[in-house]
Amino acid sequence: MTKPGKQVHLAAHFPGVNNTTVWSDPRSESQIDFGSFVRLAQTAERGKFDFFFLAEGLRLRELKGRIHDLDVMGRPESLTVLSALAAVTERLGLAATVNSTFNEPYEVARRLASLDHLSGGRAAWNVVTSFDAFTGENFRRGGYLDEADRYTRAAEFLQTARELWDSWRPDAVAADPARGEFVRPGGIGAFRHDGRHISISGRFNVPRGPQGRPVIIQAGDSDEGREFAASDADVIFSRHGRLEEGRAFYKDVKARMAKYGRRPEDLKILPAVTYALGDTEEEAAEHAAxxxxAQVSPQTALAFLEGVWGRDFSDVDPDGPLPDLEPDLGEGVSKGRAQFRGDRSATVEKWRALAREKNLTVRELVIEVTGRQTFVGTPRTVADRIEEFVRTDAADGFIFVPHLTPGGLDDLVDKVVPLLQEKGVFRADYTGPTLRDHLGLTKEQAA
Amino acid sequence: MTRVHLAAALDGAGWHPAAWRSPDARPDELFTAGYWAGLVAEAENGLLDFVTFEDSLGPQSSRFEGPDDRVDQVRGRLDAVLVAARVAPLTSRIGLVPTTSTTHTEPFHVAIGIASLDHVSRGRAGWRPQISPRAADARHFGRREFPEFTLDQRADPRIAEHVRLLFDEAADVVEVARRLWDSWEDDAEIRDVATGRFVDRDKLHYIDFEGRFFSVKGPSITPRSPQGRPLVTALAHDVLPYEFAARGADVVYVTPRSAAEAAEIVGRVREAETTVGRLGDPLKVFADVLVFLDDDAPAARDRKARLDDLDGAPLASDALVFTGSPGELADLLLEWRDAGVEGFRLRPAVLPYDLAGITRGLAPELRSRGAFHDAYGADTLRGLIGLDRPAGRYAVS
Structure with a gap:
């Protein structure tokens, strides 16, 4: 299947609070200094990326009841930093991850609408949910939400936010001194939402933003998450960075859209991917290794194993064989991250078999089974792969997750983007001012 | 001669409800970044110590108790923390002090938002926590039912108790924010390759706050910011808010109408400090004044009268409304300074007109009398106000 003219969309993820981000490299700089954010955002804008993405984690991660100290940690409040970045970028979309469980719609809707105004129409919201009492300990309501309700609350939260954004007509602000009308008559901002999770009414106090509604990003992969994305999202941040599974996911989600009256192009599917470049394939492979x-230090390898086994492996040699112990399938020792909520016992069996077969040490095994780079190659082969993914409907583009702060996007932007532009599959320059323009989405109109 | 601090309070088109109808007003730009950037650049050119940004969790109204349907006044506000962040990279010395509600927001989110503003401004963040007592605003959140009341009913015991609880809660919010700001020691990040550790977790602290209204475990997710603790400021008109300010703020804004009243209020603020057992630096007392500045008093009075006519009522304000020349305003401020006031938060009646009156008229006037600085003397807002960078409360020295 070929689709001539199908364009690639590119986004950049600020290096995450996890072991993808390498802090031990001498080139690694601050994760919190504003200069790091400016450098990465301006690099993304130089590369004509669609948007810049900040993740969120509302409690420091823990392992064995203590704060996990091996990975980069510490981050700012996303919307505050993105609003500051709006001052030092002109076209780049600005995407904030904001939790729908430990927030209220009125405040989130007004902050996102504010960012949309302050950035001239570049705001996006990655709607995430959580339900855990662990994160809840930092918030007024604690762990109040059942896991089963997390998507229903998120969907209702988003619906409510839309009602708030739509509560000011696009022409509500007249600002007409001659007629003495600041706002047009007929009421501004009136809303009422009576739902299962949210019952609010009154007047919203931010006029409609330049995009109408900010761009909605969704990242869940469960059946419910896919349905939520098909009905409500403009972008999916997916984890399917391999060709075959990417195509299956793409087909599945896009097929769900028709019943909501949406066209496939109304939703962009952007897997999160990592990469390593080299002048030759061999160099790229060595760079990737x-x-x-660097991502899997000896201590990180053990911590990783502990997360899966649910046991203390302080005495295990990371450069020795896998321990013979059986996993403790109780509550687990790792908190504050979404990993390994699957079948840990099956994972242990699989990894043991792999370690035996390839004669791997603990550290080698963890390197082997976790987070290998999605794209490894020369700029040419990586550009070809990106194009192939998009052309064959495995993705509409990618969210690149660099491993270094703040230089992690430099080679991608300098070496791969020009090749995509040469092929005619990626914009040579921005064609409109708003993120909806970059993504080829229509301006959402109030119902 | 003791110098005074100057701040400008920015809100919409200015503090007169008809300000947006003034000849040089920019009513069609109120929701753009350029408008706010221009105002703050003007304030920084005038060497003002800081600007504040008003905010609310409901639309402006001519009625205290809830929204009206007037179309002839400014309605709508952008989130103040985000406005402050948006102008931070475009300025380099002036302090940025947004308002947030303590009533319907999450203390954790507010604390990391202000800390993040301190990071992006490299040490120029402040904060004005504010209660949201109205029933209409509470319905925007649907989590708590508040009594309906008008300003005249504030003395009603039931309403007084409602407001007292909101101030108690606000004090807890400020306490949580200050603990979260201290929860990462300054040198918590170690990047020790030998042991594979990015942080020394002994330098990250649970705050374990358990109060009557909420609990927060901590630590913050945001590393300690350049100022350690951003400047906390509070507007206060009475004993209860003076005590709130004395418990957790660095600066209090008060609203005297005369030098005598200024002296009396400063005395009451000091009493409040004693009542709550305040430790450390005393509160810096700033007086709020709403200003119309022109070449002479008749011109300023005329301008106010024209706006009052347009609005259909004389301007009502909790703060003194001043009409006159920069020289006359300087006389008044210096008289209040001698009564014990250390700084002024001036509310321009019309933006940008009266802000320029402050930066180009009042500031040089005070400077010529030796009562205002001629250059920024510190890189942080705390430094400008004469406060040290505090050590974290959890740090073991």
Missing amino acids: EIRR
């Missing part, structure tokens, strides 16, 4: 070793 170096990054993997």
